[in-house]
Amino acid sequence: DGGITQSPKYLFRKEGQNVTLSCEQNLNHDAMYWYRQDPGQGLRLIYYSQIVNDFQKGDIAEGYSVSREKKESFPLTVTSAQKNPTAFYLCASSISWTGGGKNIQYFGAGTRLSVL
Amino acid sequence: AQKITQTQPGMFVQEKEAVTLDCTYDTSDPSYGLFWYKQPSSGEMIFLIYQGSYDQQNATEGRYSLNFQKARKSANLVISASQLGDSAMYFCAMRASNAGNNRKLIWGLGTSLAVNP
Numbered sequence: 001d002g003g004i005t006q007s008p009k010y011l012f013r014k015e016g017q018n019v020t021l022s023c024e025q026n027l028n029h030d031a032m033y034w035y036r037q038d039p040g041q042g043l044r045l046i047y048y049s050q051i052v053n054d055f056q057k058g059d060i061a062e063g064y065s066v067s068r069e070k071k072e073s074f075p076l077t078v079t080s081a082q083k084n085p086t087a088f089y090l091c092a093s094s095i096s097w098t099g100g101g102k103n104i105q106y107f108g109a110g111t112r113l114s115v116l
Numbered sequence: 117a118q119k120i121t122q123t124q125p126g127m128f129v130q131e132k133e134a135v136t137l138d139c140t141y142d143t144s145d146p147s148y149g150l151f152w153y154k155q156p157s158s159g160e161m162i163f164l165i166y167q168g169s170y171d172q173q174n175a176t177e178g179r180y181s182l183n184f185q186k187a188r189k190s191a192n193l194v195i196s197a198s199q200l201g202d203s204a205m206y207f208c209a210m211r212a213s214n215a216g217n218n219r220k221l222i223w224g225l226g227t228s229l230a231v232n233p
Contacts, residue, residue: 043161043207
């Protein structure tokens with residue numbers, strides 16, 4: 001079955017530590033996205049990638065980094081510069097970044113990150 | 117400014133009854149799309165239904181329908197014959213172009229729906 005796989009489901013970060021969240025898709029989608037979700041808030045865009053080897057900052061990119069070396073993979077690193085990393089992180093993909101019509105974003109099951 | 121507003125933080129509905137979740141939007145772009153997603157307690161965001169700004173008819177997907185009133189800038193989700201499994205958070209989102217031609221999704225804060233047996 002095609003879909004988006006995020007791992008791990010739960011992640012704990014120690015002070016000053018970088019951690020990496022994995023996102024893999026087998027939908028053959030060009031565009032991929034990382035969102036952060038805090039309680040009582042909507043989704044906020046961290047980074048997005050329109051195509052392999054290209055990515056753009058979203059609304060809250062500070063303290064995060066990404067790479068897009070393969071079409072299927074878009075890992076997110078939460079660096080020590082992110083002072084409030086505790087949140088639920090969702091990865092998504094869509095056929096393209098622009099495009100007309102639906103261009104639906106499909107999501108993974110999420111990673112819940114907590115600080116020790 | 118582009119914005120999505122969901123005014124109902126929480127809703128209750130009796131099993132087998134219909135429920136309407138409100139969503140109003142604001143954009144100056146004549147070409148936009150509206151989406152509804154469901155987020156159960158497990159966390160995954162599940163796509164439900166889409167309405168394009170030029171679509172002549174209201175979108176329907178099984179028990180989900182979208183009451184699209186363009187002049188009022190509203191895109192309410194109607195769930196017919198509610199089931200216990202419909203208990204979840206529901207998010208309305210919009211894709212439209214802003215001044216920078218950035219067509220990212222704009223998200224509402226969500227409505228929590230509880231279906232009572």
